[in-house]
Amino acid sequence: MSSQVKIKYFNTRGRAELSRMLMSYGGQTFEDSRVEFADWGQHKDSTPIGSMPVITLENGNEYSQGTAIARYFASKYDLLGKSDEERLHADMVVDTIRSDMWPEFVKVVMASDAAQKEQLKKEAREKWNFWLGKLEAKFVRGTDTFLASGFSWAxxxxxxxxxxxxxxADMTSLDTSVTPKLNSIVEMVRKEPKIAAWVAKRPVTIM
Structure with a gap:
């Protein structure tokens, strides 16, 4: 039986980082177990569904899927939203980010040809800006937060x-003239003390 929560993922931020941030925000002590890409074959068969991240809870039970794990901690720390509609709102934002935006990033990372990589970066930025514009226009309901009720996992x-x-993908910041409300959300989270402390101490990785 595990004595503390353990999150296991590659030695990157990747799909585990949202959960690491949420655990840090919630004051959760956790073991940050990291696997080098070269060693993945030794671990794959022992994971719940053959993928990472994997969360091991205090009772020893293990679960996979990065967004499901993040949603678990968001629920634990009351960050899902205060009503059914707010939870739908937050889930929509998170799904846009992790189901729509993330695959464009994966294409960039997987490209081996330099010219193709640059073209994919350009396409990713165009698509990201489209989705960001939609979120900016309709879905920022609070003051520096997506939800009217305040801070959430979104x-x-x-x-x-x-x-x-x-x-x-060479997009180092949001265009504050186009998405000022989203930029304010980003800066609010950046300054949140427990999340800032995690970002300051986490291992330095390329992604």
Whole structure:
């Protein structure tokens, strides 16, 4: 039986980082177990469904799927939203980020040809800006938060993708003239003390 929560993932920020941020926000002590890509074959068969991240709870039970794990901690720390509609709102934002925006990043990372990589970066930025514009126009309902009720996991998910993923496609910041409300959300999360402390101490990785 595990004595503390353990999150296991590659030695990157990637799909585990949202959960790491949420656990840090919630004051959760956790073991940050990291697997080198070269060693993945030794671990794959022992994971719940053959993928990472994997969360091991205090009772020893293990679960996979990065967004499901993040949603678990968002629920634990009351960050899903205060009503059914707010939970739908936050889930929509998170799904836009992790189901729509993330695959464009994966295409960039997987490209081996330099010219193709540059073209994919350009396409990713165009698509990201489209989705960001939609979120900016209709779905920022609070003061520096997506939800009218305040801080939620959707805010952290936006910070995660803007801070950790966008720079890998040469998009180092949001255009404040186009998405000022989203930029305010990002800066609010950046200054949140417990999340800022995690970002400051986490291992330095390329992604």
């Amino acid at each position: 805010d952290v998910a936006l910070f995660n993708v803007v801070n950790d993923i966008f720079p890998l």
